[in-house]
Amino acid sequence: MTARSGLTYKSRVTSTAPTTASGQTVELDVAIVGAGPAGAAAALALGGRGLRVGLIEKAVPPRYKTCGGGVLRRAVALLPLDVRAVVERECHVAEFVHHGPPMRFACGREQPIVSMVMRDRFDHLITTAAVQAGAQLFTGTTVREVTLGADHVTLATGAGEFRVRFVIAADGAASVVAKQTGRPELRGVFPAFECEATFAADAMAPLLRAARFDFGLVPAGYGWVFPKRGHLSIGVGTTVRGAANLPQHYRRYLEVLGLGTPLHEERHGYLIPCRPRDGMFGAHRVLFAGDAAGLADPVTAEGITAGILSGQLAARAILAGEFAEAAVKRCYRAALEQTLLGELRIARWLAWVFYECPRLRTVLLKRHGQRMTELMTKIVTGETTYSAAMRRPGNYLRLFRGGA
Ligand SMILES: Cc1cc2nc3c(=O)[nH]c(=O)nc-3n(C[C@H](O)[C@H](O)[C@H](O)COP(=O)(O)OP(=O)(O)OC[C@H]3O[C@@H](n4cnc5c(N)ncnc54)[C@H](O)[C@@H]3O)c2cc1C
Incomplete structure (x- = not known):
């Protein structure tokens, strides 16, 4: 462990509490706030390029995170890591049970549909890989204030200050970075x-x-x-x-x-948070990822896939835009639009039908429960996407017309 400027830099992930004496400013190319799936995946994606990357985490990993810990196959596929060491149980079957009226559907796959983890170990695995790839991990370090400069951002923490060229805010649904930069509250x-x-x-x-x-x-x-x-x-x-x-x-x-x-x-x-945060592209030199950006799937309320993907896209946008603010944001917005945002718009519409229109849901399930279960299984395993499914009008026209 090397103490730099009063902040505790951990060259290896340990669970020792950091020293909190304040010191001088730490200079970084990219500071990532939050070592959940979004932040850790971003740090991992920035590794190996000689950049000064800091992963700033208020807890001391491994830490508990309130989560079902269901990692869908589409999420596992995004990670350049073998996650099997932290998987507690592989589920090859997804079961959908409806009450009033009672209905039951199941889908199976040879490969796991959902890998069940405890988030402390899962997040720690990605964080450890990011540290091995060169990121500096600052644990027990809570970002409290964010000051936006023309060509840098200053992050004030209980343990000292960071001056950085770009921030990836992956600090979850209650994002302090979002509040500090005046972003609107999350909706949905x-x-x-x-x-x-x-x-x-x-x-x-x-x-x-x-x-x-x-x-x-x-x-x-x-x-x-x-x-x-x-x-x-x-x-x-x-x-x-x-x-x-x-x-x-x-x-x-x-x-x-x-x-x-x-x-x-x-x-x-x-x-x-199941609705992209308004104004998320408006803060200077800050990219929001994962729950901080409101990117969870409105149908499944699953957020690990979007967390990992958006963290990786934010990292790649900083590299592709070579730290020029306008170019980085353009790259990030375009990449999100191509991958997640269109998907989420469709998913929001489906979630509305499914959750807000229970009678219609019952009718659809009665006629096409197994087909719908199969389609959702294909989506969560990454065999298809919401948009690809919607591009095949037969899929949903059959649902509403009642064809077999
Ligand atoms: C009850 C429940 C069940 C869920 N089940 C599932 C599921 O089964 N599958 C699934 O895919 N999704 C599930 N989700 C959603 C999923 O947990 C989130 O979408 C996912 O954790 C988002 O990852 P993230 O990296 O964006 O944020 P987080 O995982 O929330 O990570 C944010 C990190 O930032 C740190 N942090 C916060 N503030 C600061 C600060 N100021 N300074 C420094 N660090 C900070 C936190 O300590 C945390 O480590 C569930 C959520 C809930 C609430």
Whole structure:
């Protein structure tokens, strides 16, 4: 460990707390705020080019993150890493259960559809790879203030100051960088409540095989069961902000699952931002990625894919634009538009049909439940995309016309 300017620079990822004595300013080419999937993937993508890259994280990794830890195959495919060491369980089956009226659909694949992880180990794996690729990791370092200059950005932290040429803000849904740079609040957030819970082995056994999603229990939302090595991550989420009593829906969900009383249970709640942040391209020399940019999928409320992808695109845009602000932003906007933003527009429309129009959803599922399950499975595995599916009018015209 090398102490530089009062900030603690860790050449290896350890869980030692940093010193917090304030010191001189650390100069970086790129500062990435937040070592979640978005920030760590960005740092990894910038590695090996001789740039001074700093990954600034308020926690000391590995840290718990409220998340189902369901990493879809399309997310795994984006990473230049073997993630198997941190996968607790591979789910080759996705099960969709509808309540009122009861319906059940399942899809299977030879390759895993969802790799189940605990986020502390998953994020730590990517962070470690980024450090090995040359990033400096500053842990226990919270960015508090952001000052935008003409050709640089200053980040003030509890442990000292950074002066940097570009910032990638990957500091999650409650982004301090967004607040500090005057970006509007996120809209379209999906409140979610989740428990890491252990039950009697025979009660858990039937739920260990598949990634399970339940619709029709939580208003305008869904419940999920993600099996881990020795426990279940069980959660409920909704598109209705503030109105739903999620802990109550969770209790009811446990009853429906017939799991009995948990032997152990840790409860967590947080927001998943499912609408791109307004004004995200407006802050000088700052690119927003992942949840800080509001890029989670509105249908699945899954944000790891978009986090990794947007972090990588932000990193590549800085390289392609050679640190010239206008060129970097142009590259980032174009890359996001080509990959994620169009996808999210379609997904938002589908989410509206699915969550806000329960009668229509029931009709569609009754007629085409298996086909819809198959299509969603293709999308989350990366076999197709929302836009590719929509470009084939047969797909959705059949749904609405009721063809077989
Ligand atoms: C209950 C729940 C279940 C979910 N389940 C899934 C799922 O199964 N699959 C899926 O794909 N997605 C899931 N999501 C969404 C997913 O967790 C997020 O979309 C994803 O974590 C976004 O990654 P990120 O890197 O943008 O942000 P984060 O993972 O939130 O990482 C942000 C990082 O920034 C750090 N940070 C924050 N502020 C500062 C600061 N001021 N200074 C320095 N560091 C800072 C934080 O400590 C954190 O490490 C779920 C979310 C919730 C709430």
